[in-house]
Amino acid sequence: MKAEVKTQTAGSPVRDGEVWTNIGLRVIASAIQPLGFQLSPGVIASILRKTxxxxxxxxxxxxxxxxxxxxxxxxxxxSELRRKYEQRGWPVLSVDTKKKELIGDFARSGRAWTDGSLHAFDHDFGSYSSDQKAIPYGVYDTVANEAFVYLATGADTGELAADAVRRYWYRMGQSRYSGVGGF
Incomplete structure (x- = not known):
């Protein structure tokens, strides 16, 4: 089995003797079958671990x-600024973005209820997307324990982050914090 994973095995350039493989258990099982071996993925995992x-x-x-x-x-x-803002009744916001997702016929995890079938490209190459990515931004108000999610397309820029905060303010923040100035 060592020969089957050899072509898909790499070593660490900084740590002698440290190796890894990206080949899957089912791929190994298929590769050793012509050699007369029929092993389950569980047995192969055990061999990889122990041997x-x-x-x-x-x-x-x-x-x-x-x-x-x-x-x-x-x-x-x-921490000092946060305490002062909370004492004055001002918002304290945490802004974060998550993984950008390609827009187009790409595979997604999970399942959907449908009366048909779902199809996606066999590879997630950005060149097959609509030249846009979905960019999720979350604005979390730590004082009110509420969150606002802003989903945009385009490029992830500082302007986009500022726009997420501005949209949070007009949709949620200004009514909660009426004594605080706006944008």
Whole structure:
């Protein structure tokens, strides 16, 4: 089985002896079948774990890009401002965007109720999209414990983030915080 995963195995350029493979268990099962072996994906997983010492891992985002000697002071200042805003009855907003999604006939996770069949491109190449992406922005009001979701298309820019906050304000914020100035 080592030969079957060899062409799909890569090594770490910075850690000697660390390898991984991106080949699936069912693909391995199909590859070894002509050799006279018929193994279930579970048995193949066991061989990969015990014999080849490979394990399923998820990447960890834990490598810092840098640090600041004033980092703690920054967070203390933010906490101080948050307390002051909350005491005055002002909004405290958290703005975040999530994964952009291609618009077009692309596969999506999940299932849908239909009386027909659903079809999508066999690859999610951006060149097959309508040249736009759906960009979700969330504006969370931590004081009111309410959220506003803004779904836009186009490019993810600073203007788009500001527009999400502005739209939150006109649709939800200004009625809740009538004593606070607007945009």
């Amino acid at each position: 080849l010492k490979l394990g399923r891992r998820k990447i960890s985002k834990d490598v810092p890009l840098g640090s600041s000697e004033h980092r703690n002071e920054q967070f203390e200042r933010l």
